[in-house]
Amino acid sequence: MNPKAHEPASLPVPEPIALAQSEALAATLRAEVAAAGGWLPFDRYMERTLYAPGLGYYSGGARKFGLFADDGSDFVTAPEMSPLFAATLARAVGEALAASGTRALMEFGAGTGRLAAGVMLALEALGVPFDSYAIVDLSGELRERQRETIAQLAPHLAARVQWLDALPAQFEGVVIGNEVLDAMPVRLFARKDAVWHERGVSVNMEVNGGGALQFSDRPAMSGLDADWTQSVPGSVLAQIEGSEDYVTETHEAALAFTRTICTMLVRGAAIFIDYGFPHGEYYHAQRVQGTLMCHYRHRAHGDPFLYPGLQDITAHVEFSGIAQAGVEAGADLLGYTSQARFLMNAGITEVLGEIDPHDAARFLPAANAVQKLVSESEMGELFKVIAFSRGIDATIAAFARGDRSHTL
Template identity: 70%
Template sequence: MNQKAHEPASLPVPTADALAASAQLVAQIRDAIVAGGGWLPFDRYMELALYTPGLGYYSGGARKFGRLAQDGSDFVTAPELSPMFARTLARALAQALETSGTCQLMEFGAGTGRLAAGILSALEGLGVGVDSYSIVDLSGELRDRQRKTIEAFGGALASRVRWLDALPERFEGVVVGNEVLDAMPVQLYARTGGVWHARGVGLGETGALRFEARGLDAPGVQLSKEDAALLAQLDAEIDPNLDYVAETHGAGAAFTRTVCSMLTRGAAFFIDYGFPRAEYYHPQRTEGTMMCHYRHHAHGDPFLYPGLQDITAHVEFTRIAEVGVETGADLLGYTSQARFLMNAGITDVLSELDPADAAHFLPAANAVQKLMSEAEMGELFKVIAFSRGIDGTLDAFSRGDRSHTL
C-alpha cells in the first residue's frame, strides 16, 4: 500500500473542538518525543495516538463505528453491518460454552455493544444459559453507548453485563475479540539500501510529526529476539537489495499470551483481517500493511489528525498462534470468516427470514453477502481460536480449517 501523506483537502474537515483536542494530543506527543531524545518508536507513538486518556482515538469521545461518513463514523464492523453476524457467531460460542461446561463470556473492545447484545439475545433463543457477560473497553464514551445498546435489547440481558477495569487472574468461559488485534500498537522496521532501521517518529523543523529512522543499535531502539530473528529471515527470503517495510506485533502477541494464560477452561475467539506469516511478509508487500481510517477513507498518513483517526495494521496470525500455543492452550482452529460463518450456520440464520418480504430479506441478504464475499470481508478476515478443556474441534472449524498454513 502507498504510505505517502494523504491530502487533507480530500477528507472531511474536523470540527474546531475536534481539532483543538487533536492539538492537545500532538502537544503531549511532542513532549514525549523530546523526552525520548528526539525520537519515539512507532509502537509508542501509535499507543499515544490511540489510547492517551481522554484524547486518544479509542479513549476519547470521537464516534468510530457506523455506516457513513455523514454520521461522524470512520469505519463499519461486521456487527454493525448485519445482526446475522452476532447471531451466527453465537452458535459457535454456544457450542464452546456447552463443550467446555462453562457459562461466562468476556468481550474485548465491544464497540457500540451491538455484538454483545446480539450474542446474548441469540444465546437466549438457543436456550444457552450465560451467567455473566464481561466487557473490557478503555473508552468511557463507548461504555455508555454499549450500555444503552444492550438495554435497548431488554433489561434481562443488561443485568448480566458488567464492565471490567482489570482482568481476572483466571477465567473459565469463552472470550471474544472482534477487530481488537489490529488496533494493537505495532513496531515498524524499514530496510533501505540493504540495511534495516527502526522506524519511529521525530519532529520536523516546524515541529510537525514525521517518520524518522534509527539504526537497530541506536539509543531508544529496543530490538526483541523475535524481531531480530524475523528481520534476518526476511533478508534470507526476500531480495536484500529490495527496500522493504515490515510491521511486527509485540503488543498483539503479549495480549494473546495474557488472554490464553488467563483462560483456565473454555475458548478464545479472535476475528480480524490479516494473513499467516508467509503471506504477510510477501516480497510484493514492500510498504507493509499499516493504514489509517478517517470518515470511511483509508489512507497511509498516521500523522493526520492524531486522536481523530484510527491507525491499524493487518494481523500476522502465525505469531498469534505461536504465543497462544506457548501458554499451553490448544489451537482450536484458524479459517476465513466466510468459511467460519458458513460452518456455523449463517445460511440457516438467513433462511429464518421470509424471502417474499423483499423489504427485509434483500437488505439482510446483501449484508450477508458482504460478510461472506471474497471481494469484501469473507476472505481478508480470519477467525483464530484457542481452547482449554475442549476435546476435538467445533463445527465452525470442521471444514476449511487452515491451521496448517500458520
C-alpha cells in the first residue's frame, strides 16, 4: 500500500448496505466510549474498527486487497501485485530453513493466501523440503478466502496448510509476515503548547443527532513521573526534540507481538516486511504529523472516523523498537534492510530471468512489478525487511549486502 493522500471529501461514498454496517459499528463504539466514562484510548478504537467480530474492517467482509478501486478493494500489497514477490521471498525462506535444519513455516496475516501459495510452490520448485505451513490471522473471514486461493493455485500442497487458533508454546521453522505489523493498533500522542497529551476518542453529541466520534486529547502523565518516563510512551516521547506542536504514535501491540514471536521461536527465523523507519527517522523533530493513515478505495487520507469498519487504518512501523523487542526476547537480529536490497540480494532478477522476454504478455507485467517492488520512489525504500533468528550461525544471502542493522 502506498497511495497518495486525498481529502476525505473527495472519496467515493459506500453503498447503503455498507454504510448501515459502518453505522452499526459506530453505534457500538459510541456505547463503548460512554461506558468508559467518555474517552477511549486510540489503540482500543483502532482495534475495534479493524477487528470487531462481524463489523471490523478485517472481520466484516470488506474486499480489502486488490489492484483497482473499481473491484471494491482498498489497497494492493506486494504478494497481490506479483507472484515474483513470493518466489523471491521463498529463496530467503528456503535458505533459513536449510541453515536452521527446520521444515515448518508459519505465516501471520496471510491476506488472500497468495503469498502462502506462492511461497510453497517456489520452495517445491527449489527442492527445499517442508512439512507444514501454518497460518495465523485475526480475521476468521479471511480463512475461507485463503483456503480457496491455495486450493486454486497450489491444490497438491493444500493438505500441508493448517489454520491455528492459538500459538504453540514453541516453534521450529520460519515465520513470515507481510504488512502485519502496520495493522496493529497504535496509541496516539499530541504535544500541544509543549505539553504531551494522549489523543483518544470521545463523542461529540452536538453533531449527527446520535453524536459523532472525534479525537479528544487529555494530558498524558507528567514528564517528571518516574513510571511515565520508564513506560513505552513516556520513554519514547521524552526523546523527541523541540517543543512545537507534534503528533505521533507508539506501538505497544507490535512490540508485544514481536516479543511473543521471538519467545516462541526456539529454532529458525522470523521475517517481517513492512513500511516504516528506524527510531531516529520515525521520531524526527520534523515528522510533526505522525504516520497514521487510512485507506479507502486505493486512496489514502488521515481521518480514522470516516466510515468506521469500511476503511483500513495503519501506522508505519518503528523498526528500532521492533529490533529491541525481539532481541530482548532472546532472538538474534538476522538482518534489517530495504525491501529493494532484500529482494535484489535474494535474486529477484534471476526469478524474473526465468520468464522468456519474448513472451511479452508475461514478461512486461512481471518486469513492471519488479520495478515497483524495488524502485526507491515506489516500494523499494519505504518498505523494510527485518529478520530474527535462533540457531542460525551465518547470515543469509538476502542480508549479505546493504544490511542496515547499524541504523536501528
